[in-house]
Amino acid sequence: MRVDELPVDERLKAVLKERGIGELYPPQAEALKSGALEGRNLVLAIPTASGKTLVSEIVMVDKLLREGGKAVYLVPLKALAEEKYREFKEWEKLGLKVAATTGDYDSTDDWLGRYDIIVATAEKFDSLLRHGARWIDDVKLVVADEVHLIGSYDRGATLEMILTHMLGRAQILALSATVGNAEELAEWLDASLVVSDWRPVQLRRGVFHLGTLVWEDGKVESYPENWYSLVTDAVKRGKGALVFVNTRRSAEKEALAISKLVSSHLTKPEKRALESLANQLEDNPTSEKLKRAIKGGVAFHHAGLSRVERTLIEDAFREGLIKVITATPTLSAGVNLPSFRVIIRDTKRYAGFGWTDIPVLEIQQMMGRAGRPRYDKYGEAIIVARTDEPGKLMERYIRGKPEKLFSMLANEQAFRSQVLALITNFGIKSFSELVRFLEKTFYAHQRKDLSSLEYKAKEVVYFLIENEFIDLDLDDSFMPLPFGKRTSQLYIDPLTAKKFKDAFPAIERNPNPFGIFQLIASTPDMATLTARRREMEDYLDLAYELEDKLYASIPYYEDSRFQGFLGQVKTAKVLLDWINEVPEARIYETYLIDPGDLYRLLELADWLMYSLIELYKLFEPKEEILNYLRDLHLRLRHGVREELLELVRLPNIGRKRARALYNAGFKSVEAIANAKPAELLEVEGIGAKILDGIYRYLGIEKRVAEEKPKRKGTLEDFLR
Ligand code: ADP
Numbered sequence: 001m002r003v004d005e006l007p008v009d010e011r012l013k014a015v016l017k018e019r020g021i022g023e024l025y026p027p028q029a030e031a032l033k034s035g036a037l038e039g040r041n042l043v044l045a046i047p048t049a050s051g052k053t054l055v056s057e058i059v060m061v062d063k064l065l066r067e068g069g070k071a072v073y074l075v076p077l078k079a080l081a082e083e084k085y086r087e088f089k090e091w092e093k094l095g096l097k098v099a100a101t102t103g104d105y106d107s108t109d110d111w112l113g114r115y116d117i118i119v120a121t122a123e124k125f126d127s128l129l130r131h132g133a134r135w136i137d138d139v140k141l142v143v144a145d146e147v148h149l150i151g152s153y154d155r156g157a158t159l160e161m162i163l164t165h166m167l168g169r170a171q172i173l174a175l176s177a178t179v180g181n182a183e184e185l186a187e188w189l190d191a192s193l194v195v196s197d198w199r200p201v202q203l204r205r206g207v208f209h210l211g212t213l214v215w216e217d218g219k220v221e222s223y224p225e226n227w228y229s230l231v232t233d234a235v236k237r238g239k240g241a242l243v244f245v246n247t248r249r250s251a252e253k254e255a256l257a258i259s260k261l262v263s264s265h266l267t268k269p270e271k272r273a274l275e276s277l278a279n280q281l282e283d284n285p286t287s288e289k290l291k292r293a294i295k296g297g298v299a300f301h302h303a304g305l306s307r308v309e310r311t312l313i314e315d316a317f318r319e320g321l322i323k324v325i326t327a328t329p330t331l332s333a334g335v336n337l338p339s340f341r342v343i344i345r346d347t348k349r350y351a352g353f354g355w356t357d358i359p360v361l362e363i364q365q366m367m368g369r370a371g372r373p374r375y376d377k378y379g380e381a382i383i384v385a386r387t388d389e390p391g392k393l394m395e396r397y398i399r400g401k402p403e404k405l406f407s408m409l410a411n412e413q414a415f416r417s418q419v420l421a422l423i424t425n426f427g428i429k430s431f432s433e434l435v436r437f438l439e440k441t442f443y444a445h446q447r448k449d450l451s452s453l454e455y456k457a458k459e460v461v462y463f464l465i466e467n468e469f470i471d472l473d474l475d476d477s478f479m480p481l482p483f484g485k486r487t488s489q490l491y492i493d494p495l496t497a498k499k500f501k502d503a504f505p506a507i508e509r510n511p512n513p514f515g516i517f518q519l520i521a522s523t524p525d526m527a528t529l530t531a532r533r534r535e536m537e538d539y540l541d542l543a544y545e546l547e548d549k550l551y552a553s554i555p556y557y558e559d560s561r562f563q564g565f566l567g568q569v570k571t572a573k574v575l576l577d578w579i580n581e582v583p584e585a586r587i588y589e590t591y592l593i594d595p596g597d598l599y600r601l602l603e604l605a606d607w608l609m610y611s612l613i614e615l616y617k618l619f620e621p622k623e624e625i626l627n628y629l630r631d632l633h634l635r636l637r638h639g640v641r642e643e644l645l646e647l648v649r650l651p652n653i654g655r656k657r658a659r660a661l662y663n664a665g666f667k668s669v670e671a672i673a674n675a676k677p678a679e680l681l682e683v684e685g686i687g688a689k690i691l692d693g694i695y696r697y698l699g700i701e702k703r704v705a706e707e708k709p710k711r712k713g714t715l716e717d718f719l720r
C-alpha cells in the first residue's frame with residue numbers, strides 16, 4: 001500500500017514523504033486497514049523494527065488532527081520515553097505539541113494539559129491516573145508499546161490495570177512482540193488483531209556448536225572451534241556484532257577478551273577515535289574495564305553503566321566505530337540498536353534458586369535485533385550451543401513458538417497496591433463493586449474463574465482496614481482514609497507505608513540517618529543490595545555496633561530474615577557513605593557495585609524518603625523532626641554533609657563543587673555573593689559559565705572575567 005492511498009490527513013502524508021516513506025510494509029498496511037483509523041482497538045504483534053511505531057504515529061496524528069484531544073504513548077523504560085519523544089517531536093511541524101514525563105510520582109502534572117502527544121512510562125501514567133489529573137479526560141487514544149510486558153512478574157499488573165481503566169474510555173493500540181496467545185489479548189481488548197512475522201530485513205537463524213554452524217534451512221558452515229570466530233568473522237567483513245550473555249560480569253569479561261581479537265582489525269584513525277572516546281568516560285572501576293575494551297573496538301552494555309556511558313556506547317556502535325557490544329538481555333528489550341550479526345552465548349540464566357531456560361519470547365527478541373534496515377540485505381542470529389545439544393536449541397528457540405502471556409495481576413505486592421488505589425482513588429465503594437471491576441481485567445478474561453483472586457482481594461481489604469488505610473462507614477461502604485489516599489498517590493506499596501507509620505514513634509525518639517536508611521532499605525519498594533557471604537560478618541558487626549540507632553531488632557541467625565537484614569544494613573551503609581561525601585569511585589570499589597546501581601539506589605531512596613516525610617505529615621508531626629527529615633532528604637539528594645546544604649541549593653553546584661567552595665572558605669551563599677569573581681574562579685570546578693549561572697540565580701549583576709587559565713598540562717600531555 002502506498003502512503004498516497006492512505007485515507008488520512010494530507011499534511012500527515014506530506015510529513016511521511018519528507019521522511020522518505022512512500023510505501024507501507026505489508027503488516028503496516030494490514031494494521032491500518034483493520035479499523036484502527038476508524039477508532040477500533042488494535043493488537044499489533046509483529047517483530048521488532050518492522051514498523052510498529054510508524055503505525056501508531058499514523059493513527060495518533062490522524063486522530064488528533066481530526067478530533068483533537070490527546071494521545072498517550074506508554075513505554076516500559078525511561079530511556080525509551082526519551083527516544084520516542086525525540087522521534088515524535090517531528091509532529092510539532094503540524095502544530096501538535098509533544099511531551100515526555102517519567103519521574104515524580106506525586107504530581108498531577110497539570111502542565112501536560114497543554115500537550116497533545118504525551119509519552120510516559122506505565123508507572124508514571126498509573127500515578128497520574130491515581131492523582132486524577134484532569135487532562136486525562138481528554139485522552140482519546142492510548143498506545144501501549146511492548147504490551148507483552150503484561151506477562152512480566154513485577155511490571156505486568158500496572159500495565160494491565162491501566163488498560164482496564166482506559167478500556168472503553170479511549171481507543172487502545174497495543175503493540176507487542178510475537179507471543180503465543182495474541183488472540184487472547186485481542187479478545188480481551190475487543191480489538192482487531194494483526195499478527196505477522198514479516199520483517200523489513202530478512203533474518204537467518206542458526207545454531208553453532210564447536211565450529212559447526214547449522215542454519216535453519218539446513219546449510220552448514222565451518223568455523224574455528226571457539227565461538228569468538230563468529231565475532232571476528234563479522235568484523236572482518238566490515239560488519240558489527242551484538243553478543244548476548246547472561247550476567248554483567250560475563251559481558252565485561254567477554255568484551256575484554258574479544259577486544260584483544262578485534263583490535264588487530266582496526267585502522268589507525270579508528271584507534272585514535274576510540275582512544276578519544278574512551279577518554280571521555282569518567283574514572284571508576286567499571287569504566288576502567290570499559291575503556292580498555294573500547295580501545296579495542298568493543299564495549300559491554302549492562303544495567304550497571306551510567307546513562308552517559310550507555311548513550312556514548314550506543315551512538316558509537318550505530319556509527320560503526322564500536323564494532324562489537326557484549327550485553328545482558330536488558331538491551332534486547334530496550335533501545336533500538338540493530339546489528340548485522342547477533343550471537344547468543346547463553347540460553348540459561350541464574351534465577352534465585354537455580355538455572356532456568358531463558359524464555360523463547362526473550363531469545364526471539366534478542367535474535368530480532370539482527371539486520372540493520374538500509375545497511376544489511378539480511379541479518380544473522382546465531383545461538384551458541386554449549387552443554388545443550390544443538391538440535392534441542394534449534395527446536396526450542398528457532399522452530400518453537402514463544403510462550404503465552406499470563407496475567408500477573410495476582411502478584412501480591414502489585415495487587416495490594418492496585419486494590420488500595422481502586423478504593424481510594426477510583427471510587428470503588430464496596431466489595432461487589434471491586435469484583436465487578438476485576439471482572440474487566442485480563443486476569444478475569446484469561447482465567448474465567450475469579451474465585452482465587454476474590455479471596456486475595458478479601459485478604460487485602462482486611463489488611464487495609466486493619467491498618468487504617470481505609471474504613472467502613474455506617475452502611476458498610478468503603479471509606480478512604482487520608483493515610484490510604486496519600487499512600488496510593490505516593491505510589492508506594494501499602495506495606496512500605498505501614499512500616500513507615502509503625503516506625504514514626506521510634507524516629508521521633510531517636511532520629512538518625514542509619515536507622516532511617518535501614519528502615520527504607522527494609523521496605524518492599526527498595527532495591528536492597530545483597531550481602532555476600534564473606535561480607536556477612538562485617539555487616540553483622542556493624543549492625544551490633546550501631547544497634548542503638550536501629551528501629552528494628554537484629555534477627556537471629558536462624559531467622560529467615562537474617563540474610564535480608566544484612567543486605568539492608570549494607571544498603572544503609574552505602575547511603576550513609578553517600579551523605580558523608582565518600583567519593584563515588586570508593587563506593588563502587590567498597591561495595592562492588594556499578595554506577596548504574598548506585599544511581600538507582602539513590603533514586604529509589606530519594607523517593608522513599610520523600611514519601612516517609614509526606615506520610616509523617618499526616619500524624620501530628622513535630623516541627624523539629626520534620627525539619628530534621630527534610631534536611632536528611634536534601635543530604636540524600638545531593639550526597640553531602642549538613643554544612644553544604646546551603647551551597648547545593650545553587651544551580652549546578654553538586655557535592656564536588658560545593659565541597660571545593662566550602663574548603664576554599666566560601667561557606668555560605670552570602671560569602672559567595674560577596675566574593676570577587678576572580679577569587680571564585682580559582683576554585684576547582686568553578687568556571688565562568690557556572691559562576692554566571694550563580695549570579696543570575698542570586699540576581700546579582702557582576703561581570704565574570706575570562707575563563708581562568710587552564711591548569712598546566714603534565715609532561716605526558718606535552719609529549720603527546
Ligand atoms: P518497531 O517499532 O516495530 O520496532 P520502528 O517503527 O521503530 O519499528 O521502525 C524501524 C525503522 O523502520 C524506523 O527507522 C522507521 O522509520 C523505519 N520504517 C518503518 N516503516 C517504514 C516504511 N514503511 N518504509 C520505510 N521505512 C520504514
